[in-house]
Amino acid sequence: MVVCVQRTQVQAGPIKDQCMAAAGITAQDVANRHETDDPGHSVKCFFRCFLENIGIIADNQIIPGAFDRVLGHIVTAEAVERMEATCNMIKSETSHDESCEFAWQISECYEGVRLSDVKKGQRTRNHRG
Numbered sequence: 001m002v003v004c005v006q007r008t009q010v011q012a013g014p015i016k017d018q019c020m021a022a023a024g025i026t027a028q029d030v031a032n033r034h035e036t037d038d039p040g041h042s043v044k045c046f047f048r049c050f051l052e053n054i055g056i057i058a059d060n061q062i063i064p065g066a067f068d069r070v071l072g073h074i075v076t077a078e079a080v081e082r083m084e085a086t087c088n089m090i091k092s093e094t095s096h097d098e099s100c101e102f103a104w105q106i107s108e109c110y111e112g113v114r115l116s117d118v119k120k121g122q123r124t125r126n127h128r129g
Contacts (some may be wrong), residue, residue, distance in 0.1 A: 012054060019049035041100060048103035057106060060092040060099045067110065079117030083110055 002072065003129065023046035030046060033039040051057045056066045068080045086108035094103030 012050075015053045016050060019046050022046075022049055029091075039104070044100040044104035047107040048100045051103050051106060056110075057103060060102055062088050062106065070112075071113075074119060074120055075113055075117045079113055083113065084120065086112065 016030075020030065025042050025046055029039075029043055033043050048057070053061060054070055056070055057063060060064045061080075065084075069082050072080050087106055090102065090105050090109060092098055
């Protein structure tokens with residue numbers, strides 16, 4: 001997966017690997033995150049690390065326009081508007097523990113993107129592996 005940040009592209013894979021190592025979790029832990037009501041503090045902190053490093057959040061806040069910068073080349077303008085309107089309403093406390101919960105809530109919100117939101121031409125490219 002390639003994520004676009006400020007007109008440059010970063011490999012999300014190495015960031016994901018780095019954040020999993022920092023949180024002490026595995027790819028399976030991330031994959032299993034929806035199997036329980038609470039995936040655990042480490043999984044939530046993985047998302048904090050990941051969303052910070054791909055440029056979605058900083059200082060416990062969503063960076064204005066981040067969803068468009070990071071995923072706007074993949075999803076429709078309508079999806080960007082919907083996600084920014086919905087997800088930007090989520091606020092965080094300032095504690096470190098709360099920042100992991102905040103990131104988890106943001107990741108859950110962004111997972112609201114539907115396949116129908118993916119721009120034509122991107123569906124095939126993204127699903128080849």
